[in-house]
Amino acid sequence: MRAGKVCVMTDRNLAGLPPMRSVLESLVRSGIEHKVYDNVRVEPTDTSFKEAIAFAKKESFDVFVAVGGGSVIDTCKAANLYACHPDADFLDFVNAPIGRGKPITGALKPLIAVPTTAGTGSETTGVAIFDFEHLKAKTGIASRAIKPTLGVVDPLHTLHMPERVAANSGFDVLCHALESYTALPYNMRSPCPPNPINRPAYQGSNPISDVWSRHALNVVAKYMKRYAVRDPEDKEARSSMHLASVFAGIGFGNAGVHLCHGMSYPIAGNVKTHKAKGYNVDHPVVPHGLSVVLTSPAVFNFTAPMCPERHLEAAQILGADVSRAKREDAGPLLADTLRRFLYDLEVEDGLEAVGYSKEDVPALVKGTIPQERVTKLSPREHTEEDLSHLFEASMKLY
Amino acid sequence: MRAGKVCVMTDRNLAGLPPMRSVLESLVRSGIEHKVYDNVRVEPTDTSFKEAIAFAKKESFDVFVAVGGGSVIDTCKAANLYACHPDADFLDFVNAPIGRGKPITGALKPLIAVPTTAGTGSETTGVAIFDFEHLKAKTGIASRAIKPTLGVVDPLHTLHMPERVAANSGFDVLCHALESYTALPYNMRSPCPPNPINRPAYQGSNPISDVWSRHALNVVAKYMKRYAVRDPEDKEARSSMHLASVFAGIGFGNAGVHLCHGMSYPIAGNVKTHKAKGYNVDHPVVPHGLSVVLTSPAVFNFTAPMCPERHLEAAQILGADVSRAKREDAGPLLADTLRRFLYDLEVEDGLEAVGYSKEDVPALVKGTIPQERVTKLSPREHTEEDLSHLFEASMKLY
Incomplete structure (x- = not known):
């Protein structure tokens, strides 16, 4: 250079x-x-x-x-x-x-x-x-x-990460993969930009990003538990998750993320007293990966009707038996699969566990509205009422 | 721009x-x-x-x-x-x-x-x-x-391709995917270049190229027959194969190809009288994709012992039942699977069908030697005698 x-x-x-x-x-x-x-x-x-x-x-x-x-x-x-x-x-x-x-x-x-x-x-x-x-x-x-x-x-370079930091960053990878794989397809975005220079960085799911998102999800399914909670010295798991982070990055960096990320910003921004385990900071914080993953069961239950095949495929990759699942089962099945996955990984039990209650929902919804850059990539259109329901459904997970 | x-x-x-x-x-x-x-x-x-x-x-x-x-x-x-x-x-x-x-x-x-x-x-x-x-x-x-x-x-843009041109270019994609997926791993190449600027374009198989090679192989397995021989107006198949060509390109463009490509150059270069169906040229020609694929059953039978898991996985993707296959079955199983695949696609029956006989083997071997840039990426080391055997085994396929 x-x-x-x-x-x-x-x-x-x-x-x-x-x-x-x-x-x-x-x-x-x-x-x-x-x-x-x-x-x-x-x-x-x-x-x-x-x-x-x-x-x-x-x-x-x-x-x-x-x-x-x-x-x-x-x-x-x-x-x-x-x-x-x-x-x-x-x-x-x-x-x-x-x-x-x-x-x-x-x-x-x-x-x-x-x-x-x-x-x-x-x-x-x-x-x-x-x-x-x-x-x-x-x-x-x-x-x-x-x-x-x-x-x-x-x-x-990731060996110094404490266990919960590792886990939370892994949840970010999980959501990057799931959100980009289910993002609005690139050819359904509108309006068309007048010139390619005006294209957004987040273009919607497409045949290139799909390859990376699906591959990253497979790696997360295989290595996340070994990586996050079992043995921090497991170099195969650390290597694989570090690469999965890169792979998911290529996927979502082109396709975009949607509701979990859009809703995570007010969850992080309105934090009151939550002290995150394993973080060496002097202020309350809901770590990014945690703020993203807590709404994931509710979000994918909500988006599933728009592309049930992809939601079923994601559930299968994460370990669910989908052999007898119908298209209309996609949402509940992926949501349940995610709940089980998060429980095994000792994730806090919903927004309540990080200090929120139903009274906070209007503020959380208000904080999501300006995140249109990402939320508009949701495969399913949504009202403020829909967002309220998603936050409410995320108060407790298990 | x-x-x-x-x-x-x-x-x-x-x-x-x-x-x-x-x-x-x-x-x-x-x-x-x-x-x-x-x-x-x-x-x-x-x-x-x-x-x-x-x-x-x-x-x-x-x-x-x-x-x-x-x-x-x-x-x-x-x-x-x-x-x-x-x-x-x-x-x-x-x-x-x-x-x-x-x-x-x-x-x-x-x-x-x-x-x-x-x-x-x-x-x-x-x-x-x-x-x-x-x-x-x-x-x-x-x-x-x-x-x-x-x-x-x-x-x-590919709709103008005659049927055999489409088929042969699809075989090139198939071999790009198979060769790059089985190429010598990047961390087993030697000697290390003294400076990154001296790295070869073909670096050996690696975690990035693997994703593309495997994905391209899946697309070929799914669409090749529809694309090549059934309905030339099948736009889903044409689109998918065109993208598979790009995907395999990203894979082999980083990992490299090996024996099928190295041996294809003398097969094309020593052509005597073969007139390729569907090609509007005034000289004898063995089209590139055909020259590459004719040796593939012999080549992968030969390379399988070095990474049998990948050869079995390739056979499975191409439709073989590998549930009871042992590691030592990988070579014959993939070779048989390829033969069946090529037969269904009406590929000429081996090097004899394009005008070669056993007497030509020394010239074909001699023409392969200078292709070290690619042949050195073979996962298995090989002598001139090995190359002779591979050409001989490719004289008839079925």
Whole structure:
């Protein structure tokens, strides 16, 4: 890559861990000038994005390296983007309606992503998500142009993950696979964009994304329990889940996600007192993977009538006997299969277990409305009342 | 792409057919300056490559469009490459030992590939194959740098293919899938290249290529008979096989092919009098897909002991009952399954049926030796004697 000056981004927790050491040793050994930015915020905000962007603009970096989970990789994408477009306003490239959603036409610098969690798939996608603090809403930047150039996917980098962090990131993979496989087909999206440059990053399910989504689901079904709860030293399971995260990333990075992800943002954003097991943070948090998976039984029960074959196939991959199932059984069967899967993996018993009650439903629905970028990829159209029912049905799982 | 002047390449047969008409109408409608080169040779040679290169060098094109099968797309890759490296000698980028095999470090112009056959997968690969006339050997250029920027894969473009052309291009897909799925694993290749820029385009089977190879094989198993021999107007089958060609292309374009392809080059190159059904050419020819598939039962019987699970899985996908098969049955079982599959598809009965006899075996073996670029990806090491046995065993199939 003929790198002259490299910008390495990470977070404070990772700054002293082996993946960062490997990267820095490699840069030093090759005599490549570099600077480290280790101030990435876990669950980044517009403010934390802007700080990283300011750092990237101060120097003239010609390669970016992101070492971390989705927060680090997403922040690095934004830093690269705005450093290469120094005159752009921050909202120019942020998704409409919060931002202006302008297409990115200029070239960015190469970005090498070194994921240290198996879950986000951010190393494969053109999406960077952040909390827009002033509106209390998750939004992001979505464009093929910000996709990393290269991902270095090493399962040994995930060995430091505590058990619940591993489990939750695995649930994110599970939902990426299930949501992208059941997303609205690419040829049913409307209206057609006037020009390919205006195509959304999330195009709906298609013959390419289907291959990845289904394959990732097979790997999750085979390795998730070994990976998450049995033996953290099981390198075959860690390797397989890390690759499944990449595979699901390629799938959902093209097809998109829908209701579980759209509804997860207010579940994470409205957290009151929930202390997540295994997370070293000083504030209440519902981890992303958990916030996504808690609604999955209700969501897939709801979407099944639109493409029952795919829901039955998913249930079968996750271990259900579908030999005598009818099309109308698809929703309840996949929902039950997911409940059993989540119970075995010791997932909290629904939204109540992370601090929500029926009174919170209107706020959760309100927080889902602005997530139209993803919720419109649901195969089934939905009203606010439908969303209320989905949150209510997710209060208890077992 | 902000194209200023576009080079459109095709062959004489296609020049007046609908795919070319669509491309030209689109360029005219958008007011984009362009020139057409329709002198591509089917089964190109160093001479025909050089003519296309000279055409590309005369003008300053900023985008290339290839409309045709593998011959056209490969020729266009070479034209783009040398037009962007005007001072390079033709042999600089040709595979060693025939050429110098130098790595390509400069950037090429965008190339849009519009495949009109379902087979080669050239729209997905970084490989361009030609006959080096003076040595009577097939060789090529292999580098990620020459991969097309974009493929426009429209099944309607394949509707003009006669039945045997469709069948033979389907056999190419079948062998791409089977060979790449059974190719030497990427982590067993040696020696390691000193630098990633020296990595071969064909890296051995790996977790990414496996997904594509297996998926393509499933599609071939499901659609090949409908596509090739039953109803040429079956658009679902044409679409599926055209996509399978792309999928297998992504698989073998990364993993590589091995013995069937390595042995096919002398089978095609030493042709005496065979007139291929359905081909509008004035010289004897063994079509590429046919030359590849005729040795497949012998080849996979030979390679099975190195990875019997994958050979059994392939047999199962192609319709065999493997429930009681042992590992040592893998070779004969896959070979028998292939023979039945080829018989149903009315494939000529072995090398004898295309004009070869036992006396030709030494020449066929001699022609295989220089194909080390692919044959070294065979999972099983082989001597010249082994190659003789494989050709002999392929004289009759049924």
